[in-house]
Amino acid sequence: MTHPIDDIVARRDAAQDPPAGTPLGGETPTLVDIPQAELAAPHRAGDGLASTEVMHRGSARVGAATDSLAMLEARSISAWFGDRKVLDRVSLTMPAGQVTALIGPSGCGKSTFLRILNRMHELVPSAALAGEVLLDGRDIYDSSRRVTDARRQIGMVFQKPNPFPAMSIYDNVISGLRLTGIRAGRRELDDLVEECLIKAGLWKEVRDRLRQPGGALSGGQQQRLCIARSLAVRPRVLLMDEPCSALDPTSTRRIEETIAELVTEVTIVIVTHNMQQAARVSDECAFFLASQGTPGSIVEYGPTSAMFENPQDSRTYDYVHGRFG
Numbered sequence: 126m127t128h129p130i131d132d133i134v135a136r137r138d139a140a141q142d143p144p145a146g147t148p149l150g151g152e153t154p155t156l157v158d159i160p161q162a163e164l165a166a167p168h169r170a171g172d173g174l175a176s177t178e179v180m181h182r183g184s185a186r187v188g189a190a191t192d193s194l195a196m197l198e199a200r201s202i203s204a205w206f207g208d209r210k211v212l213d214r215v216s217l218t219m220p221a222g223q224v225t226a227l228i229g230p231s232g233c234g235k236s237t238f239l240r241i242l243n244r245m246h247e248l249v250p251s252a253a254l255a256g257e258v259l260l261d262g263r264d265i266y267d268s269s270r271r272v273t274d275a276r277r278q279i280g281m282v283f284q285k286p287n288p289f290p291a292m293s294i295y296d297n298v299i300s301g302l303r304l305t306g307i308r309a310g311r312r313e314l315d316d317l318v319e320e321c322l323i324k325a326g327l328w329k330e331v332r333d334r335l336r337q338p339g340g341a342l343s344g345g346q347q348q349r350l351c352i353a354r355s356l357a358v359r360p361r362v363l364l365m366d367e368p369c370s371a372l373d374p375t376s377t378r379r380i381e382e383t384i385a386e387l388v389t390e391v392t393i394v395i396v397t398h399n400m401q402q403a404a405r406v407s408d409e410c411a412f413f414l415a416s417q418g419t420p421g422s423i424v425e426y427g428p429t430s431a432m433f434e435n436p437q438d439s440r441t442y443d444y445v446h447g448r449f450g
């Protein structure tokens with residue numbers, strides 16, 4: 126009998142030009158010592174200091190490809206679905222080893238922006254984009270770079286937990302690894318599974334039932350399993366699109382604790398509608414807005430504490446205080 130993951134690998138190999146982490150049901154499982162920002166106050170977009178000009182000072186390590194934490198930088202990103210422009214020249218530096226939260230009302234383009242950060246936007250047939258996304262200074266959209274590399278280095282966790290339900294917990298964790306074609310011995314895989322489940326805060330709960338199906342876990346456990354799966358390919362950046370919106374408060378707290386631990390190893394960008402969560406988990410915050418049918422753009426960004434306590438733009442103030450959106 127073939128191994129379920131080998132079936133997936135075979136299907137991938139059979140495909141002409143498969144996007145890494147092709148959806149297998151539900152959402153797609155995808156496959157520094159840089160100074161951190163100590164900005165005195167948030168910046169209004171267009172206030173003379175372009176976000177691409179903001180320098181961040183920061184700290185510390187990551188996965189197999191490199192031992193440094195990675196900075197992600199979006200430069201003048203515009204996005205379209207068909208003729209409709211949904212993002213307009215968005216620039217944002219997401220500092221290495223920090224959590225950057227993307228906040229803003231529904232429909233302002235946060236998820237679209239997030240998906241552009243690891244080349245998932247282009248999976249939508251009508252989608253187009255302009256601009257650059259630099260991972261440690263190199264554009265992930267450069268024609269010389271493989272889309273699979275970008276998606277391996279920049280992982281994604283979705284709103285709805287999407288483990289392979291019939292696949293074992295163990296195989297779920299290593300599924301992304303095999304999809305990228307990386308081979309490893311049983312001992313290495315065992316170590317990797319344990320390491321990733323520990324980092325995702327799930328090890329103690331599942332260590333005695335690694336062969337049980339991922340679908341048998343609770344929603345919160347499934348989400349942590351998805352985080353473990355993302356970590357197994359040693360991403361340098363982890364994108365999280367409302368990872369707690371389908372979870373109860375206890376599971377949400379566990380995920381937030383996991384984020385706080387992970388950020389010492391991987392740069393994190395999170396979309397959240399929950400302002401308290403943004404305040405709790407993020408170091409930096411960017412406020413997106415799409416007013417009256419115009420494409421989304423960043424109104425203001427900067428250290429989270431300043432964005433919440435001393436925003437420079439009245440719209441930011443109103444939003445973080447729950448006055449709209």
Ligand SMILES: Nc1ncnc2c1ncn2[C@@H]1O[C@H](COP(=O)(O)OP(=O)(O)OP(=O)(O)O)[C@@H](O)[C@H]1O
Pocket residue numbers: 206211229230231232233234235236237238249
């Ligand atoms: N696949 C798609 N095809 C066409 N339009 C889309 C598609 N996905 C998103 N859009 C549109 O792009 C705009 C931005 O959507 P997006 O999901 O990025 O916003 P958002 O800020 O993440 O919203 P929410 O907070 O509700 O998730 C919206 O007007 C939305 O309708």
